[in-house]
Amino acid sequence: MRTGIILCGGRSRRFGKDKALLTIDGVPMVRRMTGRISQVVDEIIIAARDSAQCESLAAISAVPDGAEVVCDPVRGYGPVAGILAGLSASKSEYSICLACDLPYVNPDVIDALFGCAEANNSDAAIPKHPNGILEPLHAVYGRSMADACRDAMGKGEHTIRGAISLLDDVLFVPVESLRRFDPDLRTFLNVNYPEDLGVMT
Numbered sequence: 001m002r003t004g005i006i007l008c009g010g011r012s013r014r015f016g017k018d019k020a021l022l023t024i025d026g027v028p029m030v031r032r033m034t035g036r037i038s039q040v041v042d043e044i045i046i047a048a049r050d051s052a053q054c055e056s057l058a059a060i061s062a063v064p065d066g067a068e069v070v071c072d073p074v075r076g077y078g079p080v081a082g083i084l085a086g087l088s089a090s091k092s093e094y095s096i097c098l099a100c101d102l103p104y105v106n107p108d109v110i111d112a113l114f115g116c117a118e119a120n121n122s123d124a125a126i127p128k129h130p131n132g133i134l135e136p137l138h139a140v141y142g143r144s145m146a147d148a149c150r151d152a153m154g155k156g157e158h159t160i161r162g163a164i165s166l167l168d169d170v171l172f173v174p175v176e177s178l179r180r181f182d183p184d185l186r187t188f189l190n191v192n193y194p195e196d197l198g199v200m201t
Helices: 029-037 051-059 079-089 107-120 144-154 160-164 194-199
Strands: 002-007 043-048 068-071 094-099 124-128 138-142 170-174
Touching: 002 029, 002 079, 029 043, 029 094, 029 107, 043 051, 043 079, 051 068, 068 079, 079 094, 079 144, 079 160, 094 107, 107 124, 107 138, 107 170, 138 144, 144 160
Parallel strands: 002 043, 002 094, 043 068, 124 170
Antiparallel strands: 094 138, 124 138
């Protein structure tokens, strides 16, 4: 069994409004993403920052039937709390954690990341760019990441890297190895500014 977790709790400060509520071609971004990842996961969890955001997502029909919605355990803490909320609700040994602003998330890439984690029995499979930049919100995590997030929060650590550093066995997956599934690596293309929507073709 595999789980897809979409993290909606970000404040979207650069964008200027809640990216989780964006629509592209009339389809809510979150629903667009769930439609893509549903091909390769067995359950979908939406991690919202609070009950008000849950209601906003429901109001625009962003949450598909059958998806579970959870809220961050500590409001305003950041993505570490969202990952913890999602993984705590997950029924799977491995879950893909995704930012909510990835309109071209590629199911073949996700399948490959799950395969990497499962084949190596790793605590995480995290894409890594040649310049060293990681994609921790486009990564597969095992159950141990929930404990790592909990421990990180207990230390006042807000970064995902801080939680990852507490894992024993992390597999960094070169993004170049994923080009055979997604030649332009559009799966990692996120929407940070309103003008980014202009290149959504």
